[in-house]
Amino acid sequence: MSVELKEHRSSTADISTTSEGLPISNIIPKNDEDDASMLMAFNNAKPSLLVICLTVLASISGFMFGYDTGYISSALVSIGKDFGSELTYGQQEFITAATSLGALISAIFAGICADLFGRKPVVMTSNVLFVVGAAIQCGAHTVWTMIAGRLVMGFGVGIGSLIAPLYISELAPSRFRGRLVVINCLGITGGQLIAYGVGAGLDQVHNGWRVVVGLSMIPPAIQLVAFFFLPETPRYLISKGKTEKAAGVISRTHPGASQALIETKIGEFMQLNNELPGSNVFSRTWEGIKEIHRVPSNFRALVIACALQGIQQFTGFNSLMYFSSTIFQAIGFDNSTAVSVIVAGTNFVFTLVAFFVIDRVGRRRILLIGIPGMMISLIVCAISFHYIKIEFKDGSAVLRDTKITGWGIVVIVGMVCFVATYAVGIGNVPWQQCELFPQSVRGIGASYATATNWSGSLVISATFLTMLENITPTGTFAFFAGLCLVAYVFVFFCYPELSNMELEETQAVLTGGFNIKQSKKLASARRRQHAKELAEYLEKNTEELVDKV
Template sequence: MQQPLSFDRERTESTASQSTSNTLLDALSDKPSNLVWTLTFVTSISGFLFGYDTGYISSVLVSIGSDLNGKELSIKQREYISSATSLGALLSSILTGFLADLIGRKFTLILSDLLFIIGALIQYFTYDLNEMIIGRLIMGFGVGLGSLCAPLYISELSPSKFRGRLVTINCLAITGGQLIAYSIGAIFSNLSHGWRIIILLSLLPCIIQFISISFFLPDSPRYLIMKNKFNDAIIVLKKIYPNSSDSLIHSNVEELQQLNLLWNNNDNIFQKLLSSWIELFSISSNKRSLIIACGLQAIQQFVGFNALMYFSSSIFELVGFKNSTFVSCFIAGTNFFTTIIALFIIDKIGRRKILLYSIPLLFSSQIICALSFAHIDINDINNNNNNIWKYILLISLIMFEMFYSIGLGNVPWQQSELFPQKVRGLGSSLSTATNWFGSMVLSYFFLSLMNSISPSLTFLIFAFNTLISFIFIYYLYPELSGLQLEQVQDLLSDGFNVSKSINLHNDSLNGYQLINQH
């Protein structure tokens, strides 16, 4: 099968919503295969690096002292350092999706590792503020590539009924990276130049991923089919669905080829990029997918979570906790263990329902945070030692973390399931860029905002954003759990169809049960 399978558009449109072979393959899979598990864990190292980066900077900012240019860091310099990675991730994520379509998911992650290594080494050896910022920027390029490509890679290899929890493993790796970064920060931050050790340790998982992906893992079947590498796609699909027949695997390859109308192979790189842009913004279902994906990624940032992760040590130092980095471990630990809960329930309960249950609780915790800050004098740390409100603040921030991580911390990264193959890379790029734009804005202005309008009003702004996000999700976000990647475009073709999506979700669960019974 070396030539593209023949098909016509009329046949494609008539079968686009059926995904028959995919449904059968998923029903025959009682658990993810060894290849799927291996690729998920190796690819999720990108998530770990993403999390480690957001976690270690919190302890570095309070322990770096006068090591850079012989001066203590000002508030604005802290914001420059923390936001540099977000800026780099924003810039790289804009093109990551197209790059992933051009060179593959596998080689995009390899490039991500190389950029991360270069950025980390610059930070480790520098004694200059500007070089530190440059190192963070280059590391950000790598983080941007990995944050988009890792969940995309996993979602394209995963059977649909396991897709939610497998992508959530990447989110779990993010929270695990944050927890380990905080823990290592608590150990090394009191040592002379201990912050350099914290940065250097990030190279170990990066090197492991680089070697594993380079030599042992294949690209995704959908990408291989997109490049007309059908024999390679069949080999990979047999490893994903080891209990399936050869005829069913071949049917699946043919179906994916029919469902995913792609570029003319004679087009150059600019024609392909232009074609994707036109396709994304001219087809109604793609535009709705983009609204949902970008909306969820914006929500994930503007409810204030990453500001908390970047500056939790600074916040606890501000309100009078002596070992602020150690206290921050409670935040990271809550994030990690709550994500484990999300891992087991996301495909059973559904993405939409998890968000609608968790967001009101998140809103409540933000209101308590604002109330707590209103009773704390941040200008007189000594008087806060016996202030009960700083402990209420700690509890409310833990609640913030808990209700965020079970919903908004995970669901937006399911973004690739919203887009058809031809625009999946570009659509994921724009939505991931939205996330990193929000992260950059928050990390650049958060401390200044706390200082200028007060921490209490800052968290009230976050709470207002959370309220708006609930309205957005209630009316516009359909239930996509259990649906095939190729079904979503049909669902969104004539509206957001929230009610219809819930019925399809229930039907898919019942369908798997019926097929398994027979």
């Protein structure tokens, strides 16, 4: 099959509006016979088995992100004197921060490389870095070797955190994109939970931490081998003019789709998914950087993607993730590690809830419900801390109440509610970041947003204990509650609803403004359309079945 590649820069895409005032580009399938959904109908209105397999294999990156950031708190305890003497606070901080720093650095380049060289080689590079980083740590006998290993592993984490949602978004049928990206988030939160569990189980075992780190080499090795055989995304292939190959991938991810349908789909992708101009890697990267800042819809996408990642980190969730044992110990819980597992467990369970609701309820609505929930929970914690009477000095708690009080219980309940409302919304919605950008700048946009995530994570983990010391726990939690309010205002005014839309439609939504109202209309129109097609499909199949019987 050969399809002619039209030159059609995204910056000049012709954006028109429908009678309802929806900003719909003329590149978008406008009628109810949208071939994308017809392709879906061939798959029993579900993503094909291959798409599910590809998503799960890509989500190993999410798992590595979670596991590698999760095991360190217990490893730091079980390292004990293995490096000669007890680790100082400073050394512990360096070992922890090295991964976030590595992730921040590699995230900056990962998206750009994904645009230039493809999604697959980038995934495979992260696998090599995961394995090398873990091997260095396993053999470490000095603090600096350990830090080096964590840094190399961090490079892998940064790349993995960016590339998995990107790969999944580009393969997913629009109606399931939210859910499929959340599978990667389940990998993250599941990885954190398992790391906590394994770490807690092995923390008394001599050199147990080396086992915990060693185990982390298995999943990336599996992913590396698998990706050797897995395809590139059709959208990336089309952006490189490889339409034949793209058609081959579509026919595998949408078994049963006719040649004509595949051609239509490819034609649709081709109208926006072309490559940036430029004769070499540097000039093309520069073009991308210019395009993301100069094209207003791209810049809006960038603001939203970075702001959501910033909100995710600066509302303080990771401070609980990293320091919950310290906090729980401070309010009088003996088995603080076990209580910390509750935080990781709640995070995982409510990410699972997000999986079921994200495409139905919509990303925007979930945030507008979740963020106030986080704010109320944080206020409850702030008030309770006022009555618990603890102080933090030199990175640890000075207790005035030695027994758990009623307020201590309220703090735990508040934190669990905070984690639940976080996990269902802002914990995963920012990872839908790739849907905001058109093909030409998707990787670069994802780089900016992912780097924002890791910068936030680095800042929060480096400042949380200092905040507890200087502005008290009540002040710290009240501060995060205040940030939730700012976050709510931002989402309310600037984050349009993008669920159920094709990746090619989102750029049109962001043309001429944030178009909140129109986006809501378009998203519900798409939802209704999908529901209608599903009903028709089921009816047709039932009739066929009845005829056969």
